[in-house]
Amino acid sequence: MQYSNFDSIGRPISKLGFGLMRLPKLNDKDETIDREEALKLIDYAIKSGVNYFDTAYTYHGGDSEIFVKDILRKYPRVSFCLATKLPGWAIKDKGKTTDELFNEQLEKCGVDYFDFYLLHAVNRDIMTVFEADNSYEYLAKKKEEGKIKNLGFSYHGDFEFFVELVDKYKWDFVQLQINYYDWEATDAKSFYKVLEDRNIPCIIMEPVRGGSLHTLNEDARKVFENLGSASAASYALRYDLELPGVLTILSGMSNFEQVEDNIKTFAECKPLTDIEKDAIEKANILFRKNFAIPCTDCKYCVETCPANVNIPACFSAYNDYNKTRDTEGLKKNYALIPEENRADKCIKCSACLEHCPQQIKIPDQLNKIANIK
Ligand code: SF4
Numbered sequence: 001m002q003y004s005n006f007d008s009i010g011r012p013i014s015k016l017g018f019g020l021m022r023l024p025k026l027n028d029k030d031e032t033i034d035r036e037e038a039l040k041l042i043d044y045a046i047k048s049g050v051n052y053f054d055t056a057y058t059y060h061g062g063d064s065e066i067f068v069k070d071i072l073r074k075y076p077r078v079s080f081c082l083a084t085k086l087p088g089w090a091i092k093d094k095g096k097t098t099d100e101l102f103n104e105q106l107e108k109c110g111v112d113y114f115d116f117y118l119l120h121a122v123n124r125d126i127m128t129v130f131e132a133d134n135s136y137e138y139l140a141k142k143k144e145e146g147k148i149k150n151l152g153f154s155y156h157g158d159f160e161f162f163v164e165l166v167d168k169y170k171w172d173f174v175q176l177q178i179n180y181y182d183w184e185a186t187d188a189k190s191f192y193k194v195l196e197d198r199n200i201p202c203i204i205m206e207p208v209r210g211g212s213l214h215t216l217n218e219d220a221r222k223v224f225e226n227l228g229s230a231s232a233a234s235y236a237l238r239y240d241l242e243l244p245g246v247l248t249i250l251s252g253m254s255n256f257e258q259v260e261d262n263i264k265t266f267a268e269c270k271p272l273t274d275i276e277k278d279a280i281e282k283a284n285i286l287f288r289k290n291f292a293i294p295c296t297d298c299k300y301c302v303e304t305c306p307a308n309v310n311i312p313a314c315f316s317a318y319n320d321y322n323k324t325r326d327t328e329g330l331k332k333n334y335a336l337i338p339e340e341n342r343a344d345k346c347i348k349c350s351a352c353l354e355h356c357p358q359q360i361k362i363p364d365q366l367n368k369i370a371n372i373k
C-alpha cells in the first residue's frame, strides 16, 4: 500500500480510501448492508494496509454510518481514520440543525470524534443553508474540542464559487471528483490547481466515475485489453495516483474482486508509461462518444423522489442501451426494475434536481427513457 504523508494531517493515510457507499446489500429492495459480506471486504482491505474509511449520513439510506460500529467491534478506533459528512438537505428539508446532525452521527457511528468531517456536496445553494445555520463556525468549535481532527468539504458546484469558498474559510482538505473523463469534460483540472496552489490536500472521489470507467463501452475497453490483462479501473486509478497533492483516492468497493484489484493497483503503484497515457486518451475519446447520462449511481436523488423512481437504475439501463442501440437489450435491463420504480412513474416535480451533484436534468432524461419504444 502507498501512503500520503502531509505534515498538516499528521499521520500516514493510505492512498486507497474505502468508500462505504456501495457495500454488498442483503437484497435489492432496500439499502440494508450485508454485514457478513461487507466485513470480509473490510478485513481484506485493512489487512492490506487501507486505513481510511469514508461514510456519510445518506449512504445506504443511513445504514452506512451504523455499519461503522461493526468495524469498530473488530478494530481499535485509532487504527483507522473515519470520515463522514454533514447533509445540507437534512437541514433544509427536515429542519434539523448542524448540532443535532453532528451528535446523531457520533452516536450512529459509535465514536467520540471524526478524523475527517466534511460539508457534503457543497454548491452555491447548499452553502447558503450551511451559512444560515452557522455550520462552519459550529464545526470549527468541534475541531477545537477535538471532536473533529480535519475539517473540509466535498464540492459539486461552479468554479467561481469554489475559489471564493476555498479562500473564505480555513480548510484542512477538500474532496473533488477527479478522473480522466472529468479532468477535461468538467474541468476538474482547474479545481485541482486551486488546491495545489494553496497546498490544500485533495481527496479524490469517483475516480472510476461510479464504475463507468471500468465498464466503459466495447471500443474503449478494447484499447485497454490490447495493453494486457490489467483492468480498465486500474488505469483510471493510476491516472489519479499521478497527482502529487492527493491525500487519498476513494473507491466505493462492492465486491471482493474489486477490492483485490484495487489493492493490487495501489500496492504496485506503477507510474503510467507514455503508451498507457496514450491509451487512456484514446479510451476517453471513445467512451465520451456514447456516454449518454453522466450518472455516478451516488443515489443522492433516490430518497427525495416522492414517486419512488429508481433513477440511477433507469439511467444505467439507458447508458447500456446507448452503447449498442439495442432496444431489446434495454427492454431486458429495464424489466429488472420493478414496474412501480420505472421512468414513466416520474411526476416531474423536480424535487430531485437540487440533489444531483452531476446536475443531470433528471425528469427530462426519464421522460426520454420512458418514451423509447
Ligand atoms: S422529478 Fe421525477 S424523478 Fe425527480 S423527484 Fe420528481 S418524480 Fe422523482
Ligand code: SF4
Residues within 6 Å of the ligand: 294, 295, 296, 297, 298, 299, 300, 301, 302, 311, 312, 315, 355, 356, 357, 358, 359, 360, 362
Ligand atoms: S441521477 Fe444524479 S443524484 Fe441520482 S444517482 Fe445519478 S448522479 Fe446521483
